[in-house]
Amino acid sequence: MKIAITKRDLLRASSGAALLAATGKSLARRPGQRTEGWDLIVVGGGNAGMPAAIFAAERGAKVLVIEAASALGGTLYLSSGQMSAAGTKLQQAKGIEDSPELHYADIMRISKSTANPALARLATDNAGRTFDWLMENGFEVHPQHPVEGTTHEPYSVARYAWGKEGGRSILKVLNQELAPHLESGLVTTLLETRATDLITDDKDNVLGVKTSSADGSQDHYGDNVVLTAGGYASNDRLFEELEGTSRACVCSYPNSQGAGIGLGLSVGGYLRGAENHLPLFGGVFASDDYPSPLIGTHRPLPPHTMPWGIYVNAQGRRFMAEDVPSHDAHEVALGEQSNERCWLVFDDEMINKMESFIGRWTREDAMKAFDSGQAFFFKAESPAELARKANINIDGLSETIEEYNAGREHGNDRYGRKHMPLPLQKAPFYAIQLQGWLLTSFAGLAVNEDLQVIRKDGSGIPNLYAAGELLGTGNLSGKAYCGGMLVTPALTFGRLLGQKILKFA
Numbered sequence: 001m002k003i004a005i006t007k008r009d010l011l012r013a014s015s016g017a018a019l020l021a022a023t024g025k026s027l028a029r030r031p032g033q034r035t036e037g038w039d040l041i042v043v044g045g046g047n048a049g050m051p052a053a054i055f056a057a058e059r060g061a062k063v064l065v066i067e068a069a070s071a072l073g074g075t076l077y078l079s080s081g082q083m084s085a086a087g088t089k090l091q092q093a094k095g096i097e098d099s100p101e102l103h104y105a106d107i108m109r110i111s112k113s114t115a116n117p118a119l120a121r122l123a124t125d126n127a128g129r130t131f132d133w134l135m136e137n138g139f140e141v142h143p144q145h146p147v148e149g150t151t152h153e154p155y156s157v158a159r160y161a162w163g164k165e166g167g168r169s170i171l172k173v174l175n176q177e178l179a180p181h182l183e184s185g186l187v188t189t190l191l192e193t194r195a196t197d198l199i200t201d202d203k204d205n206v207l208g209v210k211t212s213s214a215d216g217s218q219d220h221y222g223d224n225v226v227l228t229a230g231g232y233a234s235n236d237r238l239f240e241e242l243e244g245t246s247r248a249c250v251c252s253y254p255n256s257q258g259a260g261i262g263l264g265l266s267v268g269g270y271l272r273g274a275e276n277h278l279p280l281f282g283g284v285f286a287s288d289d290y291p292s293p294l295i296g297t298h299r300p301l302p303p304h305t306m307p308w309g310i311y312v313n314a315q316g317r318r319f320m321a322e323d324v325p326s327h328d329a330h331e332v333a334l335g336e337q338s339n340e341r342c343w344l345v346f347d348d349e350m351i352n353k354m355e356s357f358i359g360r361w362t363r364e365d366a367m368k369a370f371d372s373g374q375a376f377f378f379k380a381e382s383p384a385e386l387a388r389k390a391n392i393n394i395d396g397l398s399e400t401i402e403e404y405n406a407g408r409e410h411g412n413d414r415y416g417r418k419h420m421p422l423p424l425q426k427a428p429f430y431a432i433q434l435q436g437w438l439l440t441s442f443a444g445l446a447v448n449e450d451l452q453v454i455r456k457d458g459s460g461i462p463n464l465y466a467a468g469e470l471l472g473t474g475n476l477s478g479k480a481y482c483g484g485m486l487v488t489p490a491l492t493f494g495r496l497l498g499q500k501i502l503k504f505a
């Protein structure tokens, strides 16, 4: 996937991209050159790396940001930028009572205590201040926010907010706050430059970073190295190796290749959180040659949108009450099916009642997809023919439909479903194949409460820190999707590292 960073973005990306490029080229683009004396070297100038640089520079630190892309911002170019933060001034202004304790309790409730307690605590204790800082610096929040939740399991109070332009609204503030430090020369950025190795001494102290760019390789020496190079959700091999399933979706940031994770592992770090892998529900793809672009999602949620059809797996069996009013229940149930895949099956009477197909598709859009034989849309005159076309077990589907209709008639659905307004019996029959999908990666480098990368024995690797998605969705959010628990911790941990955790001489 080619990421759409427009010229306008580049201009916005640093008050004067020209200044950035000039600083980079004049200072450090000579092959074989060694640069030294950095208080902080940031590997990856995205959601977590930018605040680390900004807040370190505010303390007078001399910072080098190494960035593989042609502009800073990383996943913020794609991200919805949804944040969760408790005790914010925005909440107070709207009379919403909230606290970091309540936020933490919600994360533990939603993740069923699978989120890493220390990281969740650090994130929730400090998210409010991060959000306030964005607001104080011109962040344009959606006027109706905060809310309790929309596409993820709701919070117990309204603490979920984002900007009109999603992640780009956040990036706007970060660029604005970074600009004076670029101008003063406290922050230097090397764009289109990849960190390839960490430099260590014989006692395993991290001394710096080796880079590679079109101009050759270079060594950079500094007192602190912060890894903020993002997750690995765009790296097919690593994704399959760590998550145990192949990547279905082309929707993550292309540079999310796990480079920072590789650097951490190379000096003794280790990974945790992969066991919390969890797909999002209901992806419909352009093709089954995965990874494929996502064309939309089917994620109806009672009581807002009630289900009409049934979900079946490859054996043709149902596996949940389709009317359970929980995103999490849908995600967990789908995650247990083979290939994280199911089919939404319905009949001719239901299709005329259904309010929700794929994203904002109308009934006419869906009919076109069925009639044109679009991938993953199946239509047939009998359940057996439908199963054959969709590659579902034929006997399984026929038996399941009979069982569903009988349960409906006697008011005793096997899974306890209550909303069963119609029997599934009128030809033609329809099926839409729904695939589990992910935007982010679940395993991440283990760190201690100071965000220092640690070895399995718990000891910290000297001078090496990490933040952002490379800490793992499975640690920040657990085996669940807790709203905003990637963007907000990335910003917050970057801020904490730059503002107080790192020691500068």
Ligand SMILES: Cc1cc2nc3c(=O)[nH]c(=O)nc-3n(C[C@H](O)[C@H](O)[C@H](O)COP(=O)(O)OP(=O)(O)OC[C@H]3O[C@@H](n4cnc5c(N)ncnc54)[C@H](O)[C@@H]3O)c2cc1C
Pocket (backbone or CB within 6 Å): 043, 044, 045, 046, 047, 048, 049, 066, 067, 068, 069, 072, 073, 074, 075, 076, 078, 079, 080, 081, 082, 083, 193, 194, 195, 196, 228, 229, 230, 231, 251, 252, 253, 255, 256, 257, 259, 260, 439, 440, 467, 468, 469, 470, 483, 484, 485, 486, 487, 488, 490
């Ligand atoms: C479509 C989408 C929607 C999302 N929506 C939400 C949401 O609403 N809320 C939420 O909480 N989370 C969301 N997420 C997840 C969240 O946006 C990310 O987890 C988070 O932004 C990652 O921040 P980061 O700083 O770790 O990585 P990034 O922002 O990706 O920054 C990493 C940077 O490192 C650079 N880099 C990579 N390798 C190297 C290298 N070798 N050398 C130098 N630089 C390198 C990259 O180019 C990039 O600029 C979403 C993700 C996606 C893809």
